[in-house]
Amino acid sequence: MTGAAPATIVFGAVYATVVGLCVGSFLNVVAWRLPRGESIVRPRSRCPHCSASIAARDNVPLLSFVILRGRCRTCGESIAWRYPAVEAGSGVLWLASWLVFGPTFDGLLAAVFCSLMLVLAIIDASHLLLPDPLTWGGIGVGLAGSFAVSWTTPRDALFGAAVGAGGLLLLIGLWYLLRRVRGMGLGDVKMLAAVGAFLGVGGTLLTLFLASLIGALAGLLLMVRGRLGWSSRLPFGVFLAMGAVVSLFFGPRLIAAYASLL
Template sequence: MTTFWMAYLTALSFASGLCVGSFLNVCILRIPAGQSIVRPRSRCPACGEWIAWYDNLPVLSYLLLQGKCRHCRGLISPRYPLIELLTGLLFLAVWNRYGFTAQTPLYWVAISGLIFGSVVDLDHFILPDRVTLGGIASGLVFSALVPSLQGELVWSGALVRSAVGALVGAGILYAVAVAGRWWLKQDAMGLGDVKLLGAIGAWLGVQAVLFTLVVSSAIGALFGVILIAIDGLKWKSRIPFGPFIAGASVVWMLGGDHAWNWYLTWIQGGQ
């Protein structure tokens, strides 16, 4: 492939991610509220004016308008372009690693769902079933259709790996939830998190579940310690765990699998 076409496809991957990120902003705002994601068009939350298509271009319009509504000059939340930019960069990273393989569009779908679920979890402390249960179902289906998603050559082996991954992922966190309820006398883990790790297992397999659990727990604990240090020991706010699970699973897709395999090899060599 020529340099021109490689550059073109790279730019197209990034631009596609920006557009999907813009669509995710609509989903994040409307789906939890029970609103249609098709109609009506977007409005300015401050003045209620319709937003024209040329003021709704991902990232670019925000920069050209200097983060303000064209009509009332009210401030536009920087979260919108940040989600668009994050999605674009992750699409680009997937393309750079997997290129012309079936994993590229499938991981784009998975990452889109994870971004949507994570932001909804941050806003409402809930992980939608369309992300968690839908993730389990789609992981099983796509693993059978594209066995390479599970590192297999035949659909039956990939389907078994996917099913085992879903059971292990959901089972581990469900055990943590039960133990936490018994030990702390309160919910230590939401069922949404349980189902989300099950979806990760269905898409990525058992090894990804273990990696995701270790990395998300470490980052979540560190984040909690930082908040306690900032706010003092009286800090009692809940921290949604879903975004940490999602983030760790994306790290796996983008190279964490190599780091995990190296670690396991190193451990086995030390024995």
């Protein structure tokens, strides 16, 4: 974005953040309803405690949470902090996509990819589930986007999806041979295939590496604190999402740094 007037950059950054906040609000709806088999478009959002439908003025991302001091206007029950956190997270990711890729198709696809990773991470964290419409949908959008995006090609995206699915299936198989338990599910396989469709082969391998690292650290931490046994399942999709977002924004730099070490 060099050369653009400062006012244009500021306006764009604010705009991207506001869109990201609104998308985050929608992701909250998807994360609540999709695992429960409810429609995503109807009816209006309701308070999970008193079922009062939430008025538009109380449904403004972040702002309503602050104005209502984190409580439902009708029953006064506290609203889970997860809702504003997801909205803020989405706002930050859309802002980052704008700052890194600018007002380009790259920027838009990056933001869509981040939103997908965010919603998959929330659903996996609370349900240990990665819904097919999101993973298969992601594979489709990623492959379609590869025709127009600058960081990958359709060929690389197709190989990325195959390497992602194949690599994770191999890991699951090895883990099963070693420990006789299924550490991950087919949802994780489809999710990494979607990451591959968006990021290509390099980004997929980096994502798998980072996710394994983050997952191992998180697992060790939980075991040390006595909250996890060998057979417990961790939401690996959360770690995949973290690895994928890092790969998107820092992948080329990380790979270059690693190559210079060799």
